[in-house]
Every structure is written in structure tokens, then in C-alpha cells.
Amino acid sequence: EVQLVQSGAEVKKPGDSLRISCKTSGYTFTNFWISWVRQMPGKGLEWMGRIDPSDSYTNNSPSFQGHVTISADRSITTAYLQWSSLGASDTAMYFCGRHSRGSGRIDSWGQGTLVIVSS
């Protein structure tokens, strides 16, 4: 069974750094891209970027380029989303998702990680 299990909710202050994780199991990690999707409170889905775990190639939405870093650790089949300096506007739910092989559609999702940034 394909599973994506995300790390728990975080409460941070503006300027803090943060890394959240997406632990995968049930499939060959390096064969499927992983994307991160943001959902701000009461709003829609926004695609942030994706990673190919086989070579760690990433491509990000221009809206998020330079503000977040997507990475992966093949040894523990885990993908990450990282900020070096959080702002209040980063308050949101973040989902990781696994793409169907060679496709842009996302067929499996993590449960979401809530990030709250508040002074």
C-alpha cells in the first residue's frame, strides 16, 4: 500500500527556519516524482514545486522560487519542504503528493502539515 505520512503541525515565529517532511512507503521511491501543494486558510490549492527523487532534480512554481527548498533523502524515502525565513503569509496547510509514473497527476497524498507563523 502506497503511503505518504507527513510530519506534525508546527507553530513558528516570523524569521524562523523550518523543515517539514513526507515519509513514503509501499513503492519504489526513486520511480515517482513528489510535489508539494500549499493551501492557505479557506483558499484553494497552489502547486509549489516537485522533485524527482532519482536525481533530486527540482522545478518550482515562480510564485515560490527562492522562498522554499524541496529536497529528498533516498536512504529514508523521505521528501522535505524547507524555509530559511518564515513569514506570516506562510501560514497554511501543506500537502505532499506522489505523481503517477511519468505523469503530472497526483495519485497519492499525505495527510497535510499545518504550519502557523505568528509572533
Place this chain on the structure above:
Amino acid sequence: DVRMTQSPSSLSASVGDRVTITCRASHGITNSLAWYQQKPGKAPNLLLYGASRLESGVPSRFSGSGSGTDFTLTISSLQPEDFATYYCQQYYTTLYTFGQGTKLEIK
């Protein structure tokens, strides 16, 4: 970027109704379109891909059509569990984009 515009933004309907949601792309995307359902507090769930292909396990009352710039999601006979928010997503370009969502509410 390819912008995806859904209509309507919200929709009220009754159990048993047939409903249609529209998604329009700012540029042609062939049939590289997926539809997702999201319930409050939950992750999205893939319903259809390739504009019209039903994901495994999804009830056949869901169907999709379209190609190029105009697409539709149809639910043939609404069930209580179908009241949710629906999103389209294009994957024609590797800068994926979602529509803004359509909230389907009980009338």
C-alpha cells in the same frame, strides 16, 4: 503559466441532481487535465485524469470531457458524500496549476 479558471465558484444542488463544473485553460493543454475532490480538513483525492479517465475506485457517476482549453466534470446523480470542493489541474506544462475550486453545497 497556464491559468485555470473554474466555474461556478460555488454551486448548490440536491441529492440526485446532475451537476456540471467547467474548467477553462488560458492556453491549449490537449487532454492533460486532472480533477480532484477535497473534503474539509482532508487531502485532495484524484477522480479523473487525461480529462476523461476515471481513477481506479472512483464511482462511475463521475465523468469528464473536453480537450484543448475547455473541460467539464459531471456528476450524474449526486450522492450525500459528493458534497465537497472540486479542483481541476493542468499538467501539460511542468509548471502545474490548479483551478480556484468549485464548492458544491447541499441545497
